[in-house]
Amino acid sequence: MSRTTTRILGLAAATAVMCAAPVTANAEELDTQAPVIADSAFGAVTGTKTFALSQSEASPARTYVEIQQIGANGKWQKLAGQWFTETNDFAFTVDTDALVEGATTQIKVSSWDVAGNQSGKTFPVVIDRTAPVATLKDGAVVVNGIHVVAPSFKLSDAGVGQVDYVEVNGTKYDRTNNKWSDLNGGNYAVAQGVNTVIVVDTAGNRSEPYTFTYDTVAPTIELKAGAALVNGIHATAPSFKLTDAGIGQVDYVEVNGVKIDRANNKWSDLNAGGYAPVQGLNSIVVVDTAGNRSAAYTFTFDSLVPTLELKPGTPVAADGTFLAAPSFKLVDAGAGQVDYVEVNGVKIDRANNKWSDLNAGGYAPVQGLNTVVVVDTAGNRSAAYTFTLDSVAPTVVGDVQAYQTKEGGRTSVTLEFSEPIDGASLGQGWYGNGTTFTKAFYSAKQVTLDFTDLVGNHGTYVLQVQAPKAPESSKPAESSKPAASSKSPASAPAAASKTRAVGKSQPVQANVPQFAGVHIDASDVERGDGFRGFRIHRGH
Known part of the structure; x- marks a missing residue:
C-alpha cells in the first residue's frame, strides 16, 4: 500500500x-452522501491549460486534482497535482508541454466532504501540439509577389484537434471546428500592404503566420505643367508625371497599347520625345508592379498645320503680281479645325470647320506685299502665303505741251505717269521710258489714250492737244532758241492779270482754252531745245 x-x-x-x-x-443526522463531481469534457489541449472542474457538496472538505499519463510500464503516473479546500470549484492549471504528446492522458479528481465521504472521477485529455496550417488556394492573382485580389486559403489541422478560428491582422474569424476549413477572399478584411493570417485549432495550437502583400491602389498619371493646350487640343506632345501610392511601383506605361518600360520606382515620368503620340486621340495607361492599371488618360494631339490654296480665276501678271485680290481655300487635315486667318497680322475669324474660304472682298489686302497665315483650333499655324498685289491703274500726273518750230510748227506733248508704263501701249509716235513719254502733234485735237502699267493695269487719259502756234512774243524767222523778250517793261503790267511767270519763262498771252479735268497754266516754258509752250497738267 x-x-x-x-x-x-x-x-x-x-x-x-x-x-x-x-x-x-443521533443516528438520523449521519452524512453518508459523497460529493458529486460534475461532468466536463476537455478534448485536445496544448501548452499551459487550465482545467475548470466543479462538484456539488454541502460541506466540502478537500479535493485533490491531478493529471496522469500511462507510462512505459502501462500504469498511470501522476505528473502534476493540486489540493483545493472547502470549495466546490477547482481551476487546475497545468503546463502540458512537459507531457508526452499522443500518450493516454487523464485528469483525476478525488474529493472528500467533512463527514469523510469520498468520491472520484477521471476525464480523458488529449495532448496535441500539432499546429494547423493555412494553404493558399489555386487561382490567386499574384503579380511580382503582390496580390491585387484578396486571396483565399485552405485551413487544415493534422493533429488531434480541429480548426477553431483564424486571425487576420489580429481580427478573429470563427470557423466550424472541423479538420479542415476555408478562408475565402471577400469574407475577411484585407489591408493594403502586408497582411498576416494565423490559424488556431481547438487545442490552442497556432499556425505559423502566413504573410502576403496586398495592393489594389492603381497608379496615377498627371499632366505636367507647361503643356501647350489650345481648345483642348495638344499641338505638341505633352509630358506626364507617373506615381504609385500603393505598395508596388511604377512598372511600365502603355501609349496606345505600346508598352514603354519604366525603372520600377514609386514615381516616374513620361516626357515628350520619349513616346510617339498619334494624330488624333491618344490613350495612356500606367501599370504598377502589382499589375494595377491606372484609369486611361486620353488626349487629342494635332500637330498638322492647316493649308491654304489659291482659288483659280484671279488675274495674275507674268511676273506673278496679282491684279486683283485673290481668293483662297482653307483646309485643316488634322484633328482640329480652321479657326481663323491672319492677313498682314489682322485676324479674321472663320466658322471652325475642317475647311473654309477667304474670298476676295472678305479681307483688305494692301498694295504691294501681303502675307496670309491660317491658324487651326489647336493653334497650329500654316506656312505664310505671300503675294504681291497691284490693282491700281496708272494715271497721267503731268501734261506739258510746248510749241516747236520744226516742220512748220508743231506741238510737243510730254506726259508724266504715276508709275512706269508699257510705252507700246500708248501707240505709235510716243517715245520715252519709265514714267515720261513725248509725242509731236501738228494740229489741235482730242486724243483718248489707253495705256497699261508694267503688270497690265489699264489707264485712260483724254489728251487735249493745242494747235501749234508760236507765242506772240516770238518771231517765226528766229532761231529755235529765242532771244530775250522784246516787250517793253511798260507792257508787262497790262498782261499781269492774265499771265504767270514760271522759272525763267517769259509771260505769254493766257488766252488758252480750258478742258474738263485739265488745268492749263498760262505760262510759257523755256526748254533747253529752244522751244517754248504752255504747261498743262491734270489737277484741280
Whole structure:
C-alpha cells in the first residue's frame, strides 16, 4: 500500500472515531452522501491549460486534482497535482508541454466532504501540439509577389484537434471546428500592404503566420505643367508625371497599347520625345508592379498645320503680281479645325470647320506685299502665303505741251505717269521710258489714250492737244532758241492779270482754252531745245 493511501485511510479512521459518539447519540443526522463531481469534457489541449472542474457538496472538505499519463510500464503516473479546500470549484492549471504528446492522458479528481465521504472521477485529455496550417488556394492573382485580389486559403489541422478560428491582422474569424476549413477572399478584411493570417485549432495550437502583400491602389498619371493646350487640343506632345501610392511601383506605361518600360520606382515620368503620340486621340495607361492599371488618360494631339490654296480665276501678271485680290481655300487635315486667318497680322475669324474660304472682298489686302497665315483650333499655324498685289491703274500726273518750230510748227506733248508704263501701249509716235513719254502733234485735237502699267493695269487719259502756234512774243524767222523778250517793261503790267511767270519763262498771252479735268497754266516754258509752250497738267 502506498504512503498516500496509508495517509488517507488513517485520516478516515480518525474521522470515524471522532464522529462515533454523535452517530450513536443521533443516528438520523449521519452524512453518508459523497460529493458529486460534475461532468466536463476537455478534448485536445496544448501548452499551459487550465482545467475548470466543479462538484456539488454541502460541506466540502478537500479535493485533490491531478493529471496522469500511462507510462512505459502501462500504469498511470501522476505528473502534476493540486489540493483545493472547502470549495466546490477547482481551476487546475497545468503546463502540458512537459507531457508526452499522443500518450493516454487523464485528469483525476478525488474529493472528500467533512463527514469523510469520498468520491472520484477521471476525464480523458488529449495532448496535441500539432499546429494547423493555412494553404493558399489555386487561382490567386499574384503579380511580382503582390496580390491585387484578396486571396483565399485552405485551413487544415493534422493533429488531434480541429480548426477553431483564424486571425487576420489580429481580427478573429470563427470557423466550424472541423479538420479542415476555408478562408475565402471577400469574407475577411484585407489591408493594403502586408497582411498576416494565423490559424488556431481547438487545442490552442497556432499556425505559423502566413504573410502576403496586398495592393489594389492603381497608379496615377498627371499632366505636367507647361503643356501647350489650345481648345483642348495638344499641338505638341505633352509630358506626364507617373506615381504609385500603393505598395508596388511604377512598372511600365502603355501609349496606345505600346508598352514603354519604366525603372520600377514609386514615381516616374513620361516626357515628350520619349513616346510617339498619334494624330488624333491618344490613350495612356500606367501599370504598377502589382499589375494595377491606372484609369486611361486620353488626349487629342494635332500637330498638322492647316493649308491654304489659291482659288483659280484671279488675274495674275507674268511676273506673278496679282491684279486683283485673290481668293483662297482653307483646309485643316488634322484633328482640329480652321479657326481663323491672319492677313498682314489682322485676324479674321472663320466658322471652325475642317475647311473654309477667304474670298476676295472678305479681307483688305494692301498694295504691294501681303502675307496670309491660317491658324487651326489647336493653334497650329500654316506656312505664310505671300503675294504681291497691284490693282491700281496708272494715271497721267503731268501734261506739258510746248510749241516747236520744226516742220512748220508743231506741238510737243510730254506726259508724266504715276508709275512706269508699257510705252507700246500708248501707240505709235510716243517715245520715252519709265514714267515720261513725248509725242509731236501738228494740229489741235482730242486724243483718248489707253495705256497699261508694267503688270497690265489699264489707264485712260483724254489728251487735249493745242494747235501749234508760236507765242506772240516770238518771231517765226528766229532761231529755235529765242532771244530775250522784246516787250517793253511798260507792257508787262497790262498782261499781269492774265499771265504767270514760271522759272525763267517769259509771260505769254493766257488766252488758252480750258478742258474738263485739265488745268492749263498760262505760262510759257523755256526748254533747253529752244522751244517754248504752255504747261498743262491734270489737277484741280
